[in-house]
Structures are given as C-alpha cells and as structure tokens.
Amino acid sequence: MDKIVLHLFIAGRTVRAERAIATLRRICEHELANYECELKIVDVLAEPQQAEVRKILATPTLIKEMPPPVRRIIGDLGGDPRELLAALNLPPNP
C-alpha cells in the first residue's frame, strides 16, 4: 500500500484534541506500524483558512488524504481502533 496521509483538524490544544492526537499516534505506531504513515495536525485556530477551504464543520475531524478514496471522520475517534480503521477504509497490519 502507498503511503498513508492523515490530516487531523483540531480547534486549539483542548483535552478533546489531545485525546484525538494521542489516539491517532497510537494507531500509527501499532495498527499501522507496517505502513508509512504521515499524520499532520491542523489547528484551525491558527490556520482558519484551512477550515474554510476544506469545509470543516466541527473538530476533531480526520481526513484520510491517501490512499484514495478520501475519507472524512468526525468525532472523538475513541473506541476500538479497528472500527476507526474500517471507517477510514484502511486495513490493519498485514
């Protein structure tokens, strides 16, 4: 599989944002450890134009940019990591 590119949109370093970041980092290090995984954090308070361009309605919003198709997830991203991977159309480690 090609490189996995994830963009996480947050609104400031709130507790919710920190939890979502921690969840994604954990998934990148474990469930997706065998893939090249790029996680970019976009704080819409610092970069409001990004929220406008990507039509972000609420945060945390996670966008899987690569591999296609683009998928967009909203919520705290908690729970079973396999559910999040399924929602992202990403297979776990082979």
Added chain:
Amino acid sequence: MTPFDGLAPQVADDTRLRQIVAASADGLIVVDEDGRVRFLNAAATTILGRSADELMDQIFGYPVLGGERAEIDLLHPDGQHGVGEMRVVDTEWEGAPAQLVSLRDITEHRRVNQALRDAEAFNWAILNSLNVHLAVLDARGTIIAVNNPWIEFARANGDPDLQRTGVGVNYFTICEHAHGYWANEANDVLEGMRAVLEGRLPIYELEYPCHSPHEERWFVMRVVPLRGQRTGLVVSHTNVTVQRQMARAASEAAMLRERLEALERELVDVERMSQQEQVVPRRVSAIPLRQRNPSTFGEAVAIYHELLDVALMRQRGIPDAAPESGLRNLGDYLGIQAATPRDVVEIHLAGVRSAGTGAPPIKQQAYLEEGRLMVLELMGYLAGHYRGRALGRMGELDDGSTEPA
C-alpha cells in the same frame, strides 16, 4: 441562510414524523457511509450555523465515537466557536446503511459550568490564602472539604497521608478514640462540636498547645455551624502563638511596671531618710546609668548575661549553679553607682537581648522566664542596699548579710 422546513423531500409524505423531527431542539443529521449529509432538520442548521442548502449532500464526516456521546468543537462561518454534544445510532436511509447523528449545542451549558468552576476556584483560592486551617464537616462529623493550610499542617505534623485528618475521615470518631494526654480534651471537643451542631452553642472555642520539637506553638480551635442549606460544621485552627506571646509579654511588662513603681516609692522613702540622716552622700541620679556611665552599664549587662546563664544551668539541674550571690553583688555594685530601678530594668532588657541573640526560640523563652525572676531579685538587692545605707548598716552590707527586699 435560507429557511428550511426540516425535512428532505423523500419523507415529505410522512407528516407526523416531519413535525416531530422539525420541532426537535436537537440537531438531527443523517449521513451515509461516506459521511455525506442526506437529511437534516432545522435545529441542525442552526447548530452548525449554515443553511440547509449549504449542508445537504456535503461531506459532514462519518461519525466515530469512543462512547455513547462525544463532545466536538463547532466551527461557524463567522469564526465563532461552540461546543456540541454528538450521539450516533445506526439507521437506514433509502435502503442503505446510514448513521443518525444527533447534535446538541452545549456551548452555554459549558460556559455556565466553566463560570461555576471559576467561581469555585476563586472561593477556594480565598480559603487557601487564609492563614487558618479550615475543614468542613457534614452532620455526621465526616470531613468533606479542607483547605491547603489544613493539608500542609497535617503533612508537617505527623499525618503525611492525611489518614487521620483528610477528607472522608470522621472527626467525631477520631475524638472518640483519642487516648493519653489528649483524651479529656478530645471529649470536650466532641461535646462542643455536637453542641454547635445541635444549636445548643453558637460557637465552640478551645485554646490548646501544640508545640513542635523546635518551637512553642499555641492554637485556637473554633467550631461554627455551616451556613447554608446543608447541615454541618466549619472547624478552624488558628495559630495564636504570636498573640499569646505578646499577651504574656504585656502581662509581664505590667507586672514589672507595678513592681518598679513600688520600688521607686521605696527609694523615695529611702532618699528622704538619707537626707534627714545624711547617710547616703548623694541623690540617686535622675540621669540613666546607660547615659552617665556607659562602661559601668555595659559591665552590668555582661554580668547579668552571665548570671542568666547560671540560672539556666540551675534550671537544667547542674549542681552549684546559683546566681543569688552574684545578683547580690551586682545589686550592691549598682547601688554604689547610684542606679535606679529603671536602670535595673534597662540592664535586664539588654541582658536578655544579649543572651537571646542567636539562641534557639526555646532557649530565648527560657532566658525570658529566668530573667523575669532575676530582675525582681536584683531590684530587691538594690533596694536592700539603699535601705541598709539609709539605716546606717553598711557594715552588714559589706559582709553580705543583707536580705533581698
């Protein structure tokens, strides 16, 4: 934003459902497996700050929640932010799997909660800034809140984990099981607390010693009813050591003043006698010894300092440590120098200060206590000296037979 009647055309024939969904204060959004908006009600457009036209068929996002509910930050087009509570259930839309997202705007709720937390934090900041150890007890005597000074004092005084004085501990039970030196006092405290709780007493107060190995400490415990809807008690412990020491110093000063006045009266009598009998060759000087003869004053202070040390040695049980003969000699010496009781008080104060400089607090206290007795004894010897001279018994004074006044 264009008006929105709350339903997509696909369900327009279900009037009853349409009314319920449209009237809901919660935002309702149906998203398909791509996270695309397939349906939403009026409340959802309000919460998201966008028109239905802007939202329909747009990607909202596929919801993934760790629990039943999740909080999300709402981003409005005008740059304003809110907080939303999101819940999700699986559903079907036009025969395909979908997610029904309900959104509730909890921005105001969060703001009020934050304001309450800020107010509470402010109140606690005040309570923690007091130099008073505070605990709040419920009606059964269980500690339900304490301030930081209470915690710090407990940690520094034998209860590092707050096992006996922390939140959750029953203060009444602690008092009931007190034993040894504190048993009787603890019973009084328990009775006092119950009396305040039952309204038989408006306040219960107790002053008690709580000395540490290195310093003398006194505290006042006060128990007052908890004002408000809940029944309970507020227990405070205030360190009153300084006030107590000041009160003791004031009391000692008053006693010394009284004694001084008595000795002055006696000296006036002696002087009057000496004038009649021409025995005492000169008037007792009105100029303080410290000013008219500083070296003699300094010598007297040094002797007094040494005698204070002797007195402390006697207090510790060292044999042969007796300051009396030294005091008698000092009294005679001062008499020869025409010293007054005021000079004696100045020598006493300077001697205690000199001895106490750099000494630990307990030793300073011991100097004060010994000095209080010594100064009166020295005054007695001085008065005896003058009396003896006035009565023409100088020979008896010289052989040391004069008794203190």
